[in-house]
Amino acid sequence: MNDQSNDLSPESIYEPVIDGILTEGYGILDNFLSPAEVATLATRLHARREAGQFRPAAIGNQQVTVEKAIRGDEILWLDEATAAPEEQAFLQRIGQFVQYVNQTCYLGLRDYEFHYACYPTGTFYKRHLDRFRSDSRRKLSVICYLNTDWQESDGGQLALYLPDADGSERQVMALPLGGRLVCFDSGQLEHEVFPATRERLSLTGWLKTGGPLI
Ligand code: OGA
Ligand code: MN
Secondary structure, eight states: OOOGGGOOSHHHHHHHHHHHHHHHSEEEETTSSOHHHHHHHHHHHHHHHHTTOOEEOOBOSSSOBOOTTTBOOEEEEOOGGGOOHHHHHHHHHHHHHHHHHHHHHOOOEEEEEEEEEEEOTTOOEEEEOSSBTTBOOEEEEEEEEOOSSOOGGGBOOEEEEEEOTTSOEEEEEEOOOTTOEEEEETTTOEEEEOOBSSOEEEEEEEEEEOSOOO
């Protein structure tokens, strides 16, 4: 029973993402969530949004402002205490990922926080870095998409701006495919969300270290 191709342990699933983060600064893992899990979480997102639980996303963590010219998404933070079963299952899956990252990368991740994000048609998030100037605990950014049947022509790509050794820059584009997980270094990697021709859904979060703020 040593057939590697049949090995679905967390190690074999997560290893390429970790490798990507360490060597390129980002990793992409398709099917982190199954189509059924994506559908259940998207249904819950819509129910919570219709119940008025979402707010326009703000920028900054000190002087917090809503700037539609910078980002147009609406968000809702997940709260373990009030999480529905499928949300708890998602957080548990993330916990498993965090455990694996800690065993292999020694980043000292202690905590994580996630919010739903809904980008209404035509909205975007201009190029930015996720880490706050006054709080460096965000180590890895994780985005998990909740869209069904997303097509290239729908737009909504995540663009990652990767610095090259010669000082130039390379752009990598990822479509927000349902179940896909994208993970990158929060303090290093600038990125941008392009507008889409349909609503764009995700669970977005940060894996954080403990310790002092700076
Ligand atoms: C963010 C972000 C990227 C995406 O919420 O900070 O950059 O693809 N999201 O949704
Ligand atoms: Mn971001």
